[in-house]
Amino acid sequence: MLELGSKAPAFSLADQDGKLVSPEDFPGKKIILYFYPKDNTSGCTRQAQAFAALNDAFAAKNAVVIGVSRDSVASHRKFADKYALPFTLLSDPDRQAIEAYGVWQEKKNYGKVTMGVVRSTYVIDENGIIIKVQSKVKPDTNAAELLAWLG
Numbered sequence: 001m002l003e004l005g006s007k008a009p010a011f012s013l014a015d016q017d018g019k020l021v022s023p024e025d026f027p028g029k030k031i032i033l034y035f036y037p038k039d040n041t042s043g044c045t046r047q048a049q050a051f052a053a054l055n056d057a058f059a060a061k062n063a064v065v066i067g068v069s070r071d072s073v074a075s076h077r078k079f080a081d082k083y084a085l086p087f088t089l090l091s092d093p094d095r096q097a098i099e100a101y102g103v104w105q106e107k108k109n110y111g112k113v114t115m116g117v118v119r120s121t122y123v124i125d126e127n128g129i130i131i132k133v134q135s136k137v138k139p140d141t142n143a144a145e146l147l148a149w150l151g
Contacts, residue, residue, distance in 0.1 A: 001102040001120065001135050008033075008124040009100035013068070013090040016076035021066070021088055023124060030063040031124040032146055034137075035103040037117045039071045039079035039089075047119070047139035048085055054143045055086045061150045062126075068092050069117060103135075121146065 002009070008031075012022045023031055034051070036044045051058075051065050058065055065087040071079070076089040090097070098104045103120045106113055121142055123132035132149060134142070 001133055002122070002130055004130055004133055006130050008122065008128050008130050009097070011092075011097040011100060013092050013097060014073050015091070016073060016080045016089045018073050021090060023128065026064050028062070028126050030061070030126060030131075030150070032058060032063050032065045032121065033068065033101070033124060034065070034119075034121040034142065035068045035098060035101065035117050036119055036139075038069060039075045040082075043119070043139040044069070045079075045083065047137075047142055048079070049083055050140065050143035051087060052083065052085050054147050057147055058150075061147070063123075063150060064088070066090060068097055070095065070098065123150075 008023060012020050015021045036047055038044055055065060068090045070093050071091060073091045076091055080089055092098050095104055098117055103118050105118045107116045119137050121134040121137055122130055125131045
C-alpha cells in the first residue's frame with residue numbers, strides 16, 4: 001500500500017467503453033480510486049451500487065469515482081450496464097495500476113493462500129497527492145465512509 005502524502009502513480013487503462021483513461025484526465029478534481037476483486041460478485045456488486053447511489057454526492061464534493069479490477073473491458077461494460085453504474089470502471093488485466101498501488105497481495109480464503117486484489121481505496125487530491133488510504137474495506141460501508149470523510 002502507498003502512503004499518505006505520496007504522489008499517486010500514473011497509469012493509463014481502458015474503461016468500460018475501451019477508451020484510455022488516466023488520472024490526469026480529471027484536472028481540478030479529487031479522485032476516489034477503488035480497487036475491487038471481480039465484477040458481478042456479491043461484495044463487489046454491493047460496493048459498486050453503494051458508490052453509484054452516492055455518485056451525485058461525490059460530484060457535489062468535486063470528486064470522481066473510478067473502480068479498478070482485472071476484469072476485461074467487455075466484463076466492465078456488462079457490469080456497468082446491468083447495475084446502471086454512472087462512474088468509470090477501468091480494466092487492468094496486466095495489473096499495471098493494481099501493482100503500482102500495492103493492492104496485489106496474499107489473501108487467505110478457507111486456509112488457502114492465493115494472490116489477489118485486496119479491496120482498497122485511495123483518495124487522490126487535485127494535485128495528484130494521496131490524501132486517504134483504506135485497505136481491506138467493507139463493501140457495504142466504503143462509499144458512505146469516504147463521503148463522510150470528504151465532509
